[in-house]
Amino acid sequence: MDSNNNPDLKYIIVQFMFPYKTSFQLKRKSKQALYLQLSNQFIVLIRERKLVPETKLPGSRTLAELLSVHRKTVVACYDELLLQGWLEVIPKKGTFINANLPELQQQEFLKNDYKKTLDSIGFQFYKDALLERKALTIENSFMYLNDGISDTRLTPTEDLARTYRRICSKQQIYKEMSYGSLFGNEKLRRTLANYLNKTRGLHSAKENVLITRGSQMGMYLSAKLLLKKDDAIVVGKTNYGAADTLFLQNTTCLLRVSVDENGLITDEIEQICKEKPIKAVYVTSHHHHPTTVTLSAERRIHLLNLSKKYKFAIIEDDYDYDFNYNHSPILPLASHDTNGNVIYIGSVCKTVAPVFRIGYIIAPTDFVNEAANQRRFIDRQGDALLELTFEDFIKSGDLDRHIKKVMKVYKARRDLFCQLLKQRFSDVFSFDFPKGGMAVWVRLHKKYSWETVAETARKYQLEIGEWQRYDLAKTNHNAIRMGFATYNEEEIYELMKRLSKTMDEVRLN
Template identity: 30%
Template structure:
C-alpha cells in the first residue's frame, strides 16, 4: 500500500496530493465520487490529519476536488473546466449486480490487515509459509522442465492430476473413483460456487450447518437460495433434523463439513454418520461434503469421509490443497457422478477455459512423490503444537471468561465468551490492541462466539495475541 516518502525534499502533503490526483486521473475516483475521509486517509498514509487537510486544500485550489460541510469531499464534476456529460454512475454499478459483496465483518478484517500488517492474525484461514512444502515443491519444479504444450487443457482438469488424485483419494481417504469422475477446481469455494450456480435454482431450499462456514459465503444468497440450519453440537448435526427440514421446506441439497468442522472443529460421530446416510438415501437427497481438514488429524488417524461409506452415489465430495499444502497453488477437486462433472466442466470452460496447467502438474507430482507423507506428519505436529500453545494462553489469560472444546484436528479454535460482548465492539477494541480474529456471528452464531484460526500465526505471537485479546475484553467489561 502506497505511503509518502519521508526522506525526500518534497513535502508530505504534496506527495499525497500528487498521489490522489493520479488515482483520480486513472478513474479510480470518477467525477462526483466521494473520497475517503481525512481521518481515514491519515491512518492509511501514516501521517497527521493536518497533512491530509493540506493535500486536500492543494487539490481544491486546482479545481480537482470540492468539499461541502456535512457531505464530505468529492471529485469535482467540472474538473479542469470540462463538464463530463455522460460519466457512468460507477457507484450504482458497484452496488448493483446479483453477486453480493462479502459480509461487513469480513471486509473490515481485510481492511484492517491491509492497513496494519503487524496485527497478530487469528483470522486468515491458511497455513503459514513454514508449514507449506515450499522446498519440496521447488525441488519438483527444478526436476521438471514443464516444456510440454501450454495451450488450453481439458476443462475437467489435468489428466495427470486426476490420475494422481484417484490414487491419493483411495490411499488416504478410502474413496474409490476414476479420473472421469473428478473435476479440478481452483479450490473448495469454486466447487461450491459451481454447485450453487449450476445444480440449483433461485428459490431452492438447502440445509447448512449452524454455525457454518457456508453462512459466511454470500454466494448462496447471490444464487437466490433459501438457507435452513442444522444445529451442530459436540458430535455434529442430528440427522433427524434433515428429515424435519425436508418435510417443512422440501430442501433439495445438504451442505456438510463433517470432519473438524469450520468453525467449531467438531467431528460427526460414527453413529450419526450411519443414520445420516440412511436418511438421505430414504429421501433421495444429495449431500455436498466439504473435507479440507481431515488429513490434519493430530493423532495421524484421520476420520473417514462420508463419501467412503456412500454406496448410493448421494455424496458430492470436495477437497482442496489449500489446508494441507499450499493455498497459492489454487488446486481443489470434486468427486461426483460423471454427468455432474461434465455439466460443471462445461460451466468452468465458459468461465475461464480451465486452470493454469503448471500448478496442476506440480500438485499431481507432489501427490505421487515421497515428499507427501513426511510433509503431512510435520504439518500435524506443528498444528497440534500451535493448538496447545493457544490453549495454554487461553487458560492463562482468560480462565473463567471463556468456554471451548479443544479440536483434535483442523486449523480453527471455537470459543464462547462468558461476558456477552457485542461482536463489533470486541473486534474494534481488539484491532486497537493489535490482534484480529473472526467474530462468531459471521458463521451464523449468536454474538459472543469467536473463531481463532492459528495455522498462520507464528508460535511466538500466540501468547502475545491472546494477552492482547484478554486486554480488549477487560477494557469492555470494566
C-alpha cells in the same frame, strides 16, 4: 520544404509544440520503450483535446530534435499511433491527428493523475448486497486473529520450485501449454483419484475427478448445478459463512438445522424431508465449520440413508481432513456412499498454502461432466504446469511428508494456544480442545460482546476481524473461531499478551 533548412518554419513548429513540450516526460531507465512512452503521452493530449482532430504534427526529425531523442523513436511512435487510428497520413501534406475521431466529452484532467478517471462510472451494473464485506487494512504493527489458516512459512517452496523447473524444462512440455481439458490435467486427475482412494477410502476413477481452483470453486459449481430460485438446501445453524452466501445467491430457501457436539442433528433433517423436498445438504463432516465438532458415525449413516431415501445430494466440504491430532482421521461420507449421492469437495490449499489454487470435485461422472461444462465459462481451464507440479508432489510422497511435518508443528501450537487461553481467560472464554483443524471455537461469556472486544482490541494493535460472520443465522451463540496454526510460539505469547490487555479493559467496563 525541410524545416531544418527553413529557420522560420522551424521556429513556428517549436512555438507550436512548446505548450505541450513539458507534457512529454520520457524516462530513459523505464522498462517501457521510449516510443511507447511518447505514444501514450500523445494519446493523453488527444483525449484532453489539447491536440484536436486535423492538427498537423511536426516532422519526425524536428520532433526528435525538440525532445532530444533519436529520430527512429519518433518514427516508431508515429507508426504506433497510425496503427491505433489516432493519426492519419495525407500524401504530400504530412501527418495529422485523425479527423474522424469521435467527439470526446471535455473533462478536466489532473496532470499525471489517472486514478481520478476511475472514481466515477458511466454505466449501470448490478450489485449483490450478499457479497459486501468490510475490507480490512491490517497495519504491520497489528496482529490479525484469523479463523484458521496454515503457516505459509512452512511451505516447501524450494521442493515445489525444483519440481516446477524440472517439469518446465522437459522437451515436450509445450504440449501442455495450450488449451487443455476442462476437467484439469489428466495425470493429476488419475494420481489424485488413486491418492484419495488410498488415504480416504474413496472409490473414484479419473472420470469422477474435476480439478478446480480450490474448494470454493467446487462449491460454486455444485450450487450452480443443484439449486434454482425456490430449491431448498439444508445447512447448520452455525455454518461456514461463505457457503451460506454462495447458496443464497442461487436460492431463497436456506433451511437451517441445529448443531451439537456430534455435528448436524440429522433427525431435524429427516423431519424437513417429511415436510418438503430438498435438493441438498451441505456438511463439513470432519471438523464442522465453524465449531470444529466431528459428525458422529451414527449421524453419518443416518444422513447417507436419508439422501438415498429422499434423493438429495450431500455436498461434503472436507476442507481440513489432513489435520488430526488425537486420532486417525475419520473417513469421509463419500467413502461409504454406494448410491452416488455425495459430492466430495477438497483442496490442497489449506494443506500446503492458500496461493496454490488446486482443488477438486469427486462425484458421479454425469455430474462431473456437467460441472466441467459450467466451468468453461468462468475459468476455461486450470494451470496445467502447476497441476503437473502437484501431481509429482503427491505421487512422490512429498505431500504426505509435508503433512507429517506440519502436523507436529500445529499440534504443539494448538496445545500452547489452548493452554494459555485456559490459564488467562477461564472467566470470559469457554472452549473445547479441538481434535483437529487449525482453529478453536471460543465462546465469550454472555455478559460481554465481541463488538466491544473487537473495538477495544484495536487499541492494543489486535484485529479480531468480522466476528459477525459466525452467526449469520442470528442465534446469539456469542462465539468465534480463533486460529492458532499461523503463529509460532513467540507470536502466540505476543497475541495472548495483547488479548490479555484487551480483556482486562473489557472486564473493567
